[in-house]
Amino acid sequence: MSQDLLEVKSLGRAFQTRDATPSLRWVIEDMSFSVAEGEFVTIIGPSGSGKSTLLNLLSQIDLPSAGEIWVAGERVSEASLKKARPGLDCRIGYVTQDDNLLPWRNLLDNVVFPLKVQGRLDAQGMERARALLDAVGLLGFEKYYPHELSGGMRKRASIIRTLVYDPPIILMDEPFGALDAQTRLHLQSDLLKLWTVKRKTILFVTHDIIEAIGLADRVLVLSRAPTHIASEHVVDLPRPRMLDTLLTQPAFTALHERIRGQVQ
Amino acid sequence: MKQGWFGQVVRDRVLVFVAIIAGWQAASLVAGSYWVASPWSTLLGFVDVLANGTLASQASYTLQATLIGIVLGGAPGIAVPLLLQHWPRVQAVLEPYLVAGYGVPKVAIAPLFIVVFGIGIESKIAVVASAVFFIVLFSTRAGIEAAQRGLVDMARIAGADGGQIAWHVALPGALPYVLSGFRVAVPYAISSAVITELISSNRGLGFLVQSSATDFDTRGVFVALLAITLISLAANVCVALIERWLLAWRPALPDATKISSIG
Numbered sequence: 163m164s165q166d167l168l169e170v171k172s173l174g175r176a177f178q179t180r181d182a183t184p185s186l187r188w189v190i191e192d193m194s195f196s197v198a199e200g201e202f203v204t205i206i207g208p209s210g211s212g213k214s215t216l217l218n219l220l221s222q223i224d225l226p227s228a229g230e231i232w233v234a235g236e237r238v239s240e241a242s243l244k245k246a247r248p249g250l251d252c253r254i255g256y257v258t259q260d261d262n263l264l265p266w267r268n269l270l271d272n273v274v275f276p277l278k279v280q281g282r283l284d285a286q287g288m289e290r291a292r293a294l295l296d297a298v299g300l301l302g303f304e305k306y307y308p309h310e311l312s313g314g315m316r317k318r319a320s321i322i323r324t325l326v327y328d329p330p331i332i333l334m335d336e337p338f339g340a341l342d343a344q345t346r347l348h349l350q351s352d353l354l355k356l357w358t359v360k361r362k363t364i365l366f367v368t369h370d371i372i373e374a375i376g377l378a379d380r381v382l383v384l385s386r387a388p389t390h391i392a393s394e395h396v397v398d399l400p401r402p403r404m405l406d407t408l409l410t411q412p413a414f415t416a417l418h419e420r421i422r423g424q425v426q
Numbered sequence: 427m428k429q430g431w432f433g434q435v436v437r438d439r440v441l442v443f444v445a446i447i448a449g450w451q452a453a454s455l456v457a458g459s460y461w462v463a464s465p466w467s468t469l470l471g472f473v474d475v476l477a478n479g480t481l482a483s484q485a486s487y488t489l490q491a492t493l494i495g496i497v498l499g500g501a502p503g504i505a506v507p508l509l510l511q512h513w514p515r516v517q518a519v520l521e522p523y524l525v526a527g528y529g530v531p532k533v534a535i536a537p538l539f540i541v542v543f544g545i546g547i548e549s550k551i552a553v554v555a556s557a558v559f560f561i562v563l564f565s566t567r568a569g570i571e572a573a574q575r576g577l578v579d580m581a582r583i584a585g586a587d588g589g590q591i592a593w594h595v596a597l598p599g600a601l602p603y604v605l606s607g608f609r610v611a612v613p614y615a616i617s618s619a620v621i622t623e624l625i626s627s628n629r630g631l632g633f634l635v636q637s638s639a640t641d642f643d644t645r646g647v648f649v650a651l652l653a654i655t656l657i658s659l660a661a662n663v664c665v666a667l668i669e670r671w672l673l674a675w676r677p678a679l680p681d682a683t684k685i686s687s688i689g
Binding site: 223251327 | 574576577579580581582583584585586587590594595598601675676677
């Protein structure tokens with residue numbers, strides 16, 4: 163009906179409390195939103211608002227306690243499901259907060275790891291991996307082990323490890339959280355550049371309002387737990403965007419003010 | 427600067443070596459060479475048994491028992507915890523028995539194994555295997571428990587199946603623990619073999635110690651002890667080299683650790 167690639171309907175996730183009389187504590191409750199194909203959506207919310215819980219549900223490494231998740235018109239997750247399908251047959255990529263590179267594989271072997279386990283590591287895949295390494299400035303570091311690379315390089319590697327197998331939906335959980343401001347700005351620009359070329363559907367969680375606006379077509383603001391969507395903001399800033407000059411634009415500052423009022 | 431530090435360590439090691447030899451020589455002078463063979467006569471005796479082939483044949487018997495025991499004990503030591511992690515209930519049931527098996531001094535079981543398996547090589551292999559099994563089992567399990575949840579989730583999302591996760595994520599992650607288990611187990615395996623030979627055997631380095639002592643040939647005892655010591659050191663170097671080769675991906679260890687592993 164709609165051409166939304168990802169739809170979340172009345173999603174809920176509850177955990178057992180550790181009190182004397184165990185009860186259910188709802189971290190996410192009655193959350194609904196949808197993401198169109200090729201859209202870049204950022205999600206922002208106070209800490210402890212269940213952002214990671216939400217991404218774990220969407221990436222299917224966790225199952226909801228209520229509600230449904232639909233991908234491309236197919237119901238893929240609901241409370242009655244017994245077994246999760248992590249990554250939904252490689253249709254959903256997930257760039258986690260930690261880079262989660264395998265310490266015993268060198269950079270190139272880490273980047274092509276998904277292709278290898280999917281049995282798709284051919285000359286073409288190798289070429290794509292090299293092109294991505296080139297795009298993020300990692301060419302020449304293929305043989306390095308993760309511990310020999312800087313935090314920013316590891317982060318880039320973990321992002322292109324997801325891009326290399328081309329999942330239609332990519333989830334990102336504060337991927338630039340632990341980096342210094344300069345590296346952050348670099349990586350944000352890199353990400354926008356890659357997205358402009360590939361036009362993936364991206365759902366990007368952050369707690370940084372500037373980042374949330376700068377990257378997105380649309381910003382979803384989460385409420386405090388039990389979390390639902392508190393508000394939604396279309397970012398009407400022209401692309402391509404220069405992230406470092408964005409801050410001075412009136413449209414940006416107005417939006418920033420509006421969202422800041424709601425996040426607190 | 428590092429080289430200088432290493433150089434100092436080597437120099438000091440030589441000094442300690444000289445001190446040990448001097449102490450040994452002094453003990454030999456005080457007690458008489460009949461009771462404590464001097465370093466020099468021990469070295470001559472060592473060259474003797476080396477030349478006439480006695481050492482090679484006795485040492486190879488002990489080494490054979492040790493190696494077979496390490497394989498027979500080590501392989502299930504790795505496999506059992508890898509399998510048991512999928513059956514938490516079975517693991518919970520077996521837990522106290524595994525702990526008990528780990529705790530029993532294998533030397534105390536040796537006489538029983540000799541009764542059951544005879545005085546041949548089988549009883550030595552059994553003692554070595556039982557010692558190695560429990561050490562490797564518990565260190566492998568520590569490695570599995572230390573596996574990073576995030577890496578496993580990443581692999582699942584990337585499309586890896588159970589077998590691929592075990593091979594590409596769980597096993598390499600547990601490998602440092604498995605290897606440090608072997609590092610403890612190997613010297614233990616050698617001494618287990620020797621002790622079992624001491625108790626009852628007609629071959630091996632332990633037998634050499636025992637028979638020399640019975641003949642009041644203290645030089646023979648020292649020669650055998652020297653051989654056992656050298657084999658232990660060599661085995662330690664072998665394990666360290668295997669470790670270095672298999673764990674080449676790891677960040678370089680601090681100098682102190684590196685030296686102790688090789689020396």
